[in-house]
Amino acid sequence: MAQHFSIGAADLGVESYDRPPLSRPLYGADPLQAASRMVLKAGRFSGYASRSEFLWAGLVLSAAGTLLVGAHSLLRRSTEGSFASTPFLTDTGLLALITPLGLISALAWAAYLVITLSLMSRRLHDAGISAAAMLVGLIPLVGGLGLLILLMLPSRPEMRCFEWEDLRCD
Numbered sequence: 001m002a003q004h005f006s007i008g009a010a011d012l013g014v015e016s017y018d019r020p021p022l023s024r025p026l027y028g029a030d031p032l033q034a035a036s037r038m039v040l041k042a043g044r045f046s047g048y049a050s051r052s053e054f055l056w057a058g059l060v061l062s063a064a065g066t067l068l069v070g071a072h073s074l075l076r077r078s079t080e081g082s083f084a085s086t087p088f089l090t091d092t093g094l095l096a097l098i099t100p101l102g103l104i105s106a107l108a109w110a111a112y113l114v115i116t117l118s119l120m121s122r123r124l125h126d127a128g129i130s131a132a133a134m135l136v137g138l139i140p141l142v143g144g145l146g147l148l149i150l151l152m153l154p155s156r157p158e159m160r161c162f163e164w165e166d167l168r169c170d
Contacts, residue, residue: 023166025050025126025155035060041122042115045131047166049122050155057119065112072105123151128159 019033020026022041025048026033034056041047049057121131129150137147 023047023168025122026053027155029053029056031056031060038115038119041118042111043118044166044168045118045121046125046164047122048126048155048160048164049119050126051123051152054119054123054151061112061116061119068105068108068112072101075101120147120151125160125164126155126157127151127153128156129153130161131164 022037022044026037027050029037029050029052034053037049037053038057038060041049117134120134124131124133127150133150134147136150137143139146
């Protein structure tokens with residue numbers, strides 16, 4: 001009897017048909033898929049992100065932020081005495097960035113901010129809303145809740161605009 005074998009899309013280095021390219025949202029994404037797509041699409045403000053991508057990636061970002069704050073606190077406590085002899089270095093303002101820990105923390109928070117804003121931008125695009133709606137979050141007291149409501153709206157592919165498309169073809 002002849003043996004049959006098949007070569008899958010992954011064997012050929014081609015994107016599988018069950019997973020859309022990075023320029024399209026992945027509906028029903030699991031945590032691992034959402035986290036990997038978040039990392040691969042970091043800094044991309046164009047394109048779309050499904051609700052499941054947004055929620056799982058948001059959970060991963062929250063955990064990363066918590067770990068970042070904890071690591072900063074632990075490292076700061078362990079290096080507290082090493083800068084005590086330099087009176088011009090203080091714990092407040094831009095002078096705190098002069099320390100290696102301050103510089104690393106600033107770079108980590110900048111990366112965290114870019115990833116978060118790009119993810120929110122893609123999620124709003126998938127809901128048919130311009131990324132400029134993130135400015136709603138700046139309204140005192142109610143802005144954060146308003147932005148969260150906008151981010152949780154269902155996907156509306158019919159409302160997509162050409163300028164929101166991710167034209168990278170990957």
